[in-house]
Amino acid sequence: MVKKWFKMKQKEIELKLFVYTYAVDFIKNKDEAIKMIKDVYDAMKEISQEEMKDTLMSIIAEKIHEEAENHVNENS
Secondary structure, eight states: OHHHHHHHHHHHHHHHHHHHHHHHHHHHHHHHHHHHHHHHHHHHTTSOHHHHHHHHHHHHHHHHHHHHHHHHHHHO
């Protein structure tokens, strides 16, 4: 019973360390993340929804084509 309690406390400490470490990292990088989101918004606010959709579709198609070529080359 005491052994289980100590294991539980050890897991609790590990979990708290993980959560606190993640929180500190998030807080440290918050300003960078906000700046990046603002830059993306500023870059995209003047682009129409249709143009964004077309661009995204062409990028996805290009990536699929590249992956298919890589797959074919790996199996050759």
